[in-house]
Amino acid sequence: MRSRRGRTWPTLSPLLRLLILTQLAFNIGFFAVLPFLAEHLGAAIGMAGWLVGLVLGLRTFSQQGLFVVGGALTDRYGVRPVVLTGCVLRIAGFAWLGYAQQTWSVIGAVLLIGFAAALFSPAVESEVARQAVLWEEAGRGPRTRVLALLTVAGQAGAFLGPLLGALLLSVDFRTVCLAGSGVFVLVLAGHLWLLPQHIPGRERVRVRGGVGDMLRNRRFLAVCCAYGAYLLAYNQLYLALPDEVERAAGSQAPLAWLFALSSLLVVTTQLPVTHWAAGRLDQRRSMAAGLVLISAGFAVVALARPAAWTGVAGLMPAAAFVVLLTLGQMLVAPAARARVPDLTPDGRLGLYTGALSSVSGLIVLAGSAATGSLLDAGLPSWAPWLALAAIPLLATVLLPGRVRAPDPSAG
Incomplete structure (x- = not known):
């Protein structure tokens, strides 16, 4: 098993290796800054808590909500110009944020930072998905192995980025921002040199007409809903975990360890989990199994809540939740990305890849508001967790069965 997994990276094309390493670099640069932004806005600039929340929400919307725009532009103009434009905007956004001191200036910088990701991320992810299909068709293995490498690279960047940021924060926040900007300067230079002007097989199409067909594609929207549930x-x-940790430990200090546990699990076990799933489960069953594991994580906390354990024992259900959620993520995320090419008409992979994030992001936006209300509703302590456990289970019903490659003229 190990030797077969070990052959995955060497068999990848230079383009695939570049794109996967790009995901690593993107996340190092981004997460060097993001974890320290809220503290900077509140303590250094003096923003009120509601305004800090608004700024962070605007950043998320300008990124996740506009992925569909970046995907459509990728289909129209190609991968290279969209990735390079996104890098330039991210460089400018981080530099601007480092010097921003007024509210309007901070908001402008974070919107630019978010929109930059809305450009380059769908471009990279859609091309990795397309290349993964070609890799699979060449008989080298299931496409989920390639997409799992993308997940590992992203998670490794999310793990290393805060370490870089914490190191530089001893100077000041501006230095952190300029370092993040510098990472993207390196990415831009590398892509100017290495990213092909035209990628064979990637045809450019007009933006017009694609969105309507996509909104009539019930199977794709069903996958978006299931992915949104995840x-x-x-x-x-x-949202819910910090409250549980606060209850059990009397502070949120253990959160950092639980987040580190999640990152470490992905980096060390994503590839073995994907390899195991590829030999036993198709993409639909992999997503379903992942959603069931996620549901079990919520159920563990719901069952333990009436006992009201505290201290180390009280943190065990939270740790079990993190482990089960992360294992579920490792099954759901690669499988969902692997399904998108089979549900996409020719030439629209960027649009559909971006829409997967945008549609599911809207679900998260609406669902998070409902979850917050549920947590504050004064219900028995186990009830919100049990309700949350039901959502992934219900999402398994939405998953479409195996499909053939779609007709380009069909929605």
Whole structure:
């Protein structure tokens, strides 16, 4: 098993290796800055808490909500110009944020930073998905192995980025921002040199008409809803989990260790989990199994809540939740990305890849508001967690069965 997994990276094309390493670099630069932004806005600039939340929400919307725009532009103009433009905007956004001191200036910088990702991320992810299909068709293995490498690279960047940021924060926040900008300067230079002007097989299409067909593509929208259920569950790391940790430990200090546990699990076990799943489960069953594991994570906390354990024992259900959620993520995320090419008409992979993030992001936005209300509703302590456990289970019903490659003229 190990030797077969070990052959995955060497068999990748130079383009695939570049794109996967790009994901690593993107996340190092981004997460060197993001974890320290809220503290900077509140303590250094003096923003009120609601305004800090608004700024962070605007950044998320300008990124996740506009992925569909970046995907459509990738289909129209190609991967290279969209990635390079996104890098230039990210460089400018981080530099601007480092010097921004007024509210309007901070908002402008974070919107630019978010929109930059809305350009380059769908471009990279859609091309990795397309190349993964070609890799699979060449008989080298299931496409999920390639997409798992993309997940590992992203998670490794999310792990290393805050370490870089914390190191530079001893100077000041501006230095952190300029370092993040510098990472993207290196990415830009590398892509100017290495990223092909035209990628064979990637035809450019007009933006017009693609969105309407996509909105009539029920199978694709069903996958988006199931993926959105996973992301809503994942978002509870930042919403429901802190409340549970505070209850059990009397502070949120253990959160950092639980987040590190999640990152470490992905980096060390994503590839073995994907290899195991590829030999036993198709993409639909992999997503379903992942959603069931996520549901079990919520159920563990719901069952333990009436006992009201505290201290180390009280943190065990939270740790089990993180482990089960992360294992579920490792099954759902690569499988969902692997399904998108089979549900996409020719020439629209960028649009559909971006829409997967945008549609599921809207689900998370609406679901997070509902979850927050649920947590504040004064219900028995186990009830919100049990309700959250039901959502991934219900999402498994939405998953479409195996499909053939779509007719380009069909929605």
